[in-house]
Amino acid sequence: MNRLLGGCTLLAGLACAVGEGATPHRAAPPQSGSAAFGIGRTATAEEIAAWDIDIMPDGTGLPPGSGSVARGMALYAAQCASCHGPTGVEGPYNVLVGRVPGDAFPFGNDPSVRSTIGNYWPYATTLYDYINRTMPFEARGNLQPDEIYSFVAALLHMNGIIGEDEVMNAETLPEVRMPARDRFVRDDRTGGAEIR
Numbered sequence: 452m453n454r455l456l457g458g459c460t461l462l463a464g465l466a467c468a469v470g471e472g473a474t475p476h477r478a479a480p481p482q483s484g485s486a487a488f489g490i491g492r493t494a495t496a497e498e499i500a501a502w503d504i505d506i507m508p509d510g511t512g513l514p515p516g517s518g519s520v521a522r523g524m525a526l527y528a529a530q531c532a533s534c535h536g537p538t539g540v541e542g543p544y545n546v547l548v549g550r551v552p553g554d555a556f557p558f559g560n561d562p563s564v565r566s567t568i569g570n571y572w573p574y575a576t577t578l579y580d581y582i583n584r585t586m587p588f589e590a591r592g593n594l595q596p597d598e599i600y601s602f603v604a605a606l607l608h609m610n611g612i613i614g615e616d617e618v619m620n621a622e623t624l625p626e627v628r629m630p631a632r633d634r635f636v637r638d639d640r641t642g643g644a645e646i647r
């Protein structure tokens with residue numbers, strides 16, 4: 452008899468350890484942090500909603516509001532050009548503007564080609580999501596929906612994707628078809644047995 456395993460044989464020891472043998476105090480998973488540690492509380496629906504900000508390709512999650520190319524161009528010059536360049540190509544940080552001739556997609560063959568919104572991004576709605584979360588880099592999370600729609604409109608126009616009179620909102624933005632849209636395989640996995 453193996454005393455350490457409380458009467459279990461060595462071979463059966465592992466099964467025993469998670470049963471009644473070596474770890475007799477193992478409890479069921481806690482329902483909330485406070486039950487286990489005496490701290491924290493269950494998040495409210497409002498608190499979860501404040502973090503639930505992702506925007507889907509079909510526009511799900513886009514808030515009310517709208518923005519024009521003209522307003523976006525003015526805001527871009529003031530808040531974005533210092534890092535992305537006056538026309539979105541000069542840097543010093545990420546190049547935001549540029550198309551590849553024929554809207555080709557040479558990234559697998561030619562790593563020197565810089566990916567941009569115009570030549571790489573498959574969905575226009577991602578622009579809203581990304582800018583909302585992350586920009587301007589040093590003051591992220593402070594933009595209002597009308598401003599974000601304006602930045603999105605300006606960047607789509609600078610990439611030659613929408614005209615200068617177009618207005619972006621929750622209805623028009625998901626309708627914008629990006630040049631690289633069909634360069635990606637849609638991930639239609641549902642989290643079932645097909646996930647390996």
Ligand code: HEC
Nearest residue numbers: 530531534544545547566567568581582586587588589602
């Ligand atoms: C202080 C510098 C700075 C400012 C100002 C700034 N950005 Fe950026 N931006 C960055 C950096 C750095 C990245 C790359 C971040 C990364 O890859 O993690 C980036 C990335 C981006 C991207 C993604 C580019 C890509 O293809 O990966 C977009 C879109 C963008 N910025 C838009 C904006 C807009 C719109 C503004 C103005 C509201 C703005 N940025 C202001 C520094 C800045």
